[in-house]
Amino acid sequence: MEGSKDITNLAAIQTKKKLSEEFFKKGVLIALFSGLTYGLYSAFLTLGMTKGVWSDWYGPNTAALSAFTITYLLGSLGGAVNDTCSAIWAMIFAAKNGKFGDFIRTLNTTPGRIMILAALVGGPIATTAYVIGIQMAGSMVIPITALCPAIGAILARILFKQKLDKRMVLGICICVLASFLIGSTSIGEDAPEDMILGIAIAFIAALGWGFEGCVAGYGTSMIDSEIGIAIRQTTSGLANLLILLPIFGAMAGSVKLSADLAVQAFASGPAMIWFVLSGLCAFVSFMTWYKGNSMCGTALGMACNATYSFWGPFFCWILLGVINGMEGWTIPPIGWIAAILMMFGILLIAMNPLDLFRKKEVK
């Protein structure tokens, strides 16, 4: 009798251990998948913004749009169209899985409002800071935004007392360095006068994305991730369309201009096909980002998600370079080396690599 009880206990311990390991692995895989789909979303969005009416705006410009409009308003419009498509996908999925009622009920609760705040900070605010940073300091700001996983991990340590030891810090530093290397390949020879201010503004973007990953990831421990992402994309889409675009429109001289351009963008069939796809990938990417962060912690979740800094250029190369034959999308060797470096960084955050050898010794 005692013996069978021991066997049952042993089976329970083994099953429990397996379940915990599978949960952790699933969290890592989900977070890695978020990086991959983020890369796909970036590539589809970039492709969409070369098709239909966008090809004229960024090409011959028969509409005679100003440089300000092309840089700021169109950049923001691209994000607005994508996030709106993404919000529609998120609501379709929520409705399909019987969660639409909970989506509405969650909006006016404290975690729901925190999710809205995270969406505003990580969506329109960080994205605008990023665009303005690029305009002021040139492509030098791209690697600066690679700091967001480190910022997320530090914020998670301070706000939610999540684990952050020396090994994890080293892993994060390696990931940031790898992202920096990938980003540095896009640095041009431009060194504008406003560089320092531009870099400081780009840092706001890194801060915003770090805040979003940390807070929204924690929020997903209370809110279902499908509902969380529906809140995120709806907030971001509406804020871009109803707040950011009119502001940029006013700055360009006419609020009506932003509305006209938005109508034209939504009516442009050849471009919208790609925006529908980019919206789907953005929906999946952000949902898995939040879910991965809540399952394996912000530090590891954000490092896994940061693989997008490789997947973005990779899918742009495949989609725009290889399939569509556009020039200038090839990944330089440093990009491939950085990708391997990043994998090592992620491994270091997730576990002590020496354990791999120790396990072998035991066997």
Next chain:
Amino acid sequence: MKKPLNYAILKYFTKVDEACAEDVIKALKGKYGNYKALNRKDVVSALMTAEANGLLEETRFEMDKSNNLKIYYHAHEEGAAIINKYIKD
């Protein structure tokens, strides 16, 4: 007003000493029986996520008669305080 399912799951733990996924499903079946997400797999995942974020704490585990693993959790003082702070009755 009816709470979102995930909120109801967490709130339940502030009212009982300990519970496993099966207990949660049984307790919420009346109000949330028509929810697709009120199934063992999704509830186990929600509980493990809550544990990973320090809202719940594992108390014990055992195998049931059908050889399914049952993990019991409880909301410790700090976890219960966070749940009650963010999710009102």
